[in-house]
Amino acid sequence: MATAVSVLPAQQLAALNDAYRKAVARKRLKMMLAAAVFLAALVVAGIGAEVNLRTLFTYFGNFVSYFDRILTLDNGQRVWTDVGEWFWGWQKWLKLLAETILISYVGTLIGAVLALALNFFAAQNTSPGPWLRFVVRRLLEFARTVPSIVFALVFVIAFGLGPMAGVLAIAVHSTGALGKLFSEIVENADMKPVEGVRSTGASWLSCMRFAVLPQVSAGYASYALLRFEINVREASVMGFVGAGGIGQELVVAIRKFYYSDVSAILVTIVVTVFVIDITTGWLRGKLFGKEARA
Amino acid sequence: MSQLPKPDSQALRTKYPDVFERPASARLATPLMLLAAFAVFAFGLYDLDFSPTKLVSGLRELGWITLMMIPPDPGSSLPTYLSALGETLSIALLGTTLAAFLALPVSLLAARNIVPSAIFRFPVRRFLDSIRGVDTLIWALVWINVVGLGPFAGVLAIAVSDFGAFGKLFSEAIEAADKKQVEGIRASGGSALHEIRFGLMPQVLPVIAGQVLYYIESNTRSATIIGIVGAGGIGLQLAEQIRVLEWQKVSFLILMILIAVAVIDWISTKLRFAIIGQRAVA
Numbered sequence: 001m002a003t004a005v006s007v008l009p010a011q012q013l014a015a016l017n018d019a020y021r022k023a024v025a026r027k028r029l030k031m032m033l034a035a036a037v038f039l040a041a042l043v044v045a046g047i048g049a050e051v052n053l054r055t056l057f058t059y060f061g062n063f064v065s066y067f068d069r070i071l072t073l074d075n076g077q078r079v080w081t082d083v084g085e086w087f088w089g090w091q092k093w094l095k096l097l098a099e100t101i102l103i104s105y106v107g108t109l110i111g112a113v114l115a116l117a118l119n120f121f122a123a124q125n126t127s128p129g130p131w132l133r134f135v136v137r138r139l140l141e142f143a144r145t146v147p148s149i150v151f152a153l154v155f156v157i158a159f160g161l162g163p164m165a166g167v168l169a170i171a172v173h174s175t176g177a178l179g180k181l182f183s184e185i186v187e188n189a190d191m192k193p194v195e196g197v198r199s200t201g202a203s204w205l206s207c208m209r210f211a212v213l214p215q216v217s218a219g220y221a222s223y224a225l226l227r228f229e230i231n232v233r234e235a236s237v238m239g240f241v242g243a244g245g246i247g248q249e250l251v252v253a254i255r256k257f258y259y260s261d262v263s264a265i266l267v268t269i270v271v272t273v274f275v276i277d278i279t280t281g282w283l284r285g286k287l288f289g290k291e292a293r294a
Numbered sequence: 295m296s297q298l299p300k301p302d303s304q305a306l307r308t309k310y311p312d313v314f315e316r317p318a319s320a321r322l323a324t325p326l327m328l329l330a331a332f333a334v335f336a337f338g339l340y341d342l343d344f345s346p347t348k349l350v351s352g353l354r355e356l357g358w359i360t361l362m363m364i365p366p367d368p369g370s371s372l373p374t375y376l377s378a379l380g381e382t383l384s385i386a387l388l389g390t391t392l393a394a395f396l397a398l399p400v401s402l403l404a405a406r407n408i409v410p411s412a413i414f415r416f417p418v419r420r421f422l423d424s425i426r427g428v429d430t431l432i433w434a435l436v437w438i439n440v441v442g443l444g445p446f447a448g449v450l451a452i453a454v455s456d457f458g459a460f461g462k463l464f465s466e467a468i469e470a471a472d473k474k475q476v477e478g479i480r481a482s483g484g485s486a487l488h489e490i491r492f493g494l495m496p497q498v499l500p501v502i503a504g505q506v507l508y509y510i511e512s513n514t515r516s517a518t519i520i521g522i523v524g525a526g527g528i529g530l531q532l533a534e535q536i537r538v539l540e541w542q543k544v545s546f547l548i549l550m551i552l553i554a555v556a557v558i559d560w561i562s563t564k565l566r567f568a569i570i571g572q573r574a575v576a
Contacts (some may be wrong), residue, residue, distance in 0.1 A: 042391060048377075048384035049445040049526070056450075062440040099342070106338040109331070145552050147519045149431070153536045154544075158359060159352035163342040237431040240523060244342065251523075254435045270427035 070263040079260055087264050093246065097272055099163060100245035103238065104231035107167045111174025112224040115140075118175070119182035120208050126186055126194070128204060136179075143176025148234050152243040163244025170231050170238070178227055185219040186212060221287065225280045232276050236269050363545035375531060375547060379554055381445050382527035385520075386513040386558075389452025394506045397457050401464030402490065407476075408468065418461075425458030434520040445526030452513055452520070459509070467501040468494060503569050507562040514558050518551050 008016070071079050079086040087093070118136055120126045127133035148169045155165035193211035202210070239247025246265060253261040307314045368375055402408050404418045434451035441447050476493035484492065521529020528547060535543040 041387060045384035045387045048380050049388055049449050050381075051388065051446055051449060055441055055446065059441050063437075066436065066440055102334075102338045102341060106335060106342065109335050142552070145515070145555055146548060147515055149519050149522060150532065150548070153522070153533060154359065155352075155356075157536065157539070158355040159348060164344055164348065164352075167338075167342055167344075233427075233429055237429045240431060240435075250432065251435065254439065266428060266432070269432075270424050273427040274423070 070259045070266075073260050079263060086260055087268075089261070089264075090268075093249065093265060093268055096239075096246040096249055097268060100235045100238075100247075101232060101272070101276070103163050103166050103245050104170060104228060104235040107170030107235070108174055108224060108228040108231050110167070110171035111227070112178055112220070114171070114175040115178035115182050116220065118179050119186060120212070122179060122183040123186035125189070125191055126208065126212060140176045140179040140183075143172050144180060145176070146173075148173035149237065149241060152238055152241050156242050161242045163238075166235060166238035166243030166245060169243060170234060173234075174227050174231060178223060181223045182216070182220055185216045185223075189215045218287070222284050225284050229277055229280050233273060236273075359541055362541040365542065366546035366549050367542040368546045369540075369543055371531075371543070375528065375550060378521075378528040378531050379550055382517045382521070382529070383514065383554065383558070385445050385448040385452060385517040385525075385527050386510055388449045389517070390456055390506060390510045390513050392449065392453040393456035393460050393509075394502070396453065397460035397464055398502070400457075401461045401468060404461055404465035405468040407471070407473065408490070408494075419465075422458045422461040425454065426462065428455065430455040430516050430520060431523055434523050434525040438524055443524045443526075448517060448520045448525035448527060451525060452516060455516075456509060456513065460505070463505050464498070464502055467498050467505070471497045500569055504566050507566050507569070511555070511558050511562045514555050515551075 007013075073079055073082060073085055075085075118140065121128070121132050121136040122140060124133070127136075151169035151172050152165055155168050159165045159168065189212055193215070194207050197207045197211040235245050235247075236250075237247045239245045239249065240251050242248065246269065250262070250265045250269075252258075253265060400418065400422070404415055404422060406415065409415050409418075430451055433454045434447060437447040437450040437454075441450065471494050475497065476489045479489045479493040517527050518529045518532070521527040521531070522533040524530065528551060532544065532547045532551075535547060
């Protein structure tokens with residue numbers, strides 16, 4: 001199959017080639033400039049964060065040997081040779097793990113209920129007044145931006161040490177995160193049913209209950225389950241500041257160099273997170289169809 | 295007003311049996327689920343030592359704390375706080391960049407269209423999953439043991455935990471890439487590396503850049519909290535001031551964090567618009 005490729009006259013070609021090279025050169029220059037700015041930012045950041053590559057090289061062996069040590073039992077054997085000895089505290093740890101999951105469950109539920117109560121005020125199409133909307137939005141933004149562990153630090157002082165502070169911290173943070181997501185679902189809801197209900201003389205509350213809620217409840221539940229998944233991870237570190245759960249045990253093990261305990265607790269946390277991820281993924285797929293799983 | 299004819303309920307019942315005679319299991323499913331959810335909730339409240347008196351006294355205490363936070367006042371330590379904030383931003387930037395550079399080659403190994411064999415892909419994916427299953431704070435504690443207290447441990451902690459997240463996100467971006475360009479390179483005689491460099495990377499890099507920018511933003515938040523365990527930055531100051539009950543300084547620090555996050559949010563949104571266009575910023 002012979003095809004003829006037509007070649008432009010040299011003069012025309014030269015002009016085109018010239019323009020092409022110029023365009024490429026301009027693009028390259030832009031890229032180089034961006035890369036230079038980025039590199040400069042990295043160097044400044046490196047100085048700011050006291051990065052010391054020599055420390056890293058000297059101590060990188062420590063990182064490797066740290067994992068070597070946490071995988072070694074007190075008697076010098078590898079941990080998996082004696083699982084009973086490795087997970088010697090499994091009864092205590094399972095109890096704390098259950099507490100961790102319970103903290104995230106109760107926290108997520110409180111957060112979801114509060115978000116449910118607030119989100120209609122934050123959504124553009126259902127809010128009774130712009131002022132109320134502004135206030136609720138800023139409130140949610142605040143609850144979302146302050147990390148839950150900071151709330152936990154403050155709550156530990158106000159409510160005392162213990163899981164209650166952790167639950168409330170997770171609840172506040174979840175209210176902020178879910179409130180935003182919920183109000184976005186409401187903003188995407190169809191407004192025709194609302195008009196229909198309002199035309200019967202219903203109050204604002206009835207409009208929300210009978211026209212909006214049936215459209216959005218599936219989305220709410222899906223997001224709440226997703227949040228529960230995230231909260232299990234967060235609850236696992238609440239113990240670092242004394243707010244309950246398995247984190248307390250982990251931080252003690254790390255600080256006191258109980259090496260094999262560190263790996264055992266980490267393994268239990270990772271496995272739990274896996275199981276919760278898979279279960280909620282399956283549940284969401286089952287409840288809300290495949291597209292909600294993403 | 296005309297009266298509607300009275301519906302013949304018997305005929306309706308025979309016509310739509312599944313509406314009128316739903317099996318008990320279907321009718322009871324939702325209430326039972328709600329009841330179970332509430333039972334677990336009630337048990338949780340009991341098991342986690344919730345009590346109304348504790349709640350009330352705690353809320354009163356919280357009210358006092360909030361009152362004492364006003365007005366936010368840094369005292370004489372404003373320069374310290376500003377440099378701590380700079381440290382936090384540095385930690386976020388460096389950690390995310392490091393993670394992105396490390397994750398790019400590994401994500402290729404986890405992508406289905408590059409490594410077709412599930413036997414090779416599976417361990418890489420599980421490895422990334424387990425890294426992601428461990429919280430950044432835990433990584434910070436581990437790195438403090440290795441390189442000592444300070445912001446450097448924070449950089450490494452963010453780098454490691456983001457490495458897991460990026461590995462997954464990047465490999466998903468690579469799997470979503472169009473195959474035609476790759477086939478074009480192969481048709482013109484390119485090697486496997488050429489295919490990746492000229493077929494895949496031009497498609498994938500803008501997506502990756504967008505994700506990295508988003509993570510720099512979210513890591514500004516993470517970087518504030520890893521200070522709580524001693525890995526430098528503004529979180530260290532915050533945790534200290536909370537412990538010594540200097541509430542005006544605490545509120546000032548929280549305000550600083552909120553403003554910094556908002557500014558970074560704004561900048562990275564602008565940059566993402568510039569890199570991948572409005573369409574892809576979801």
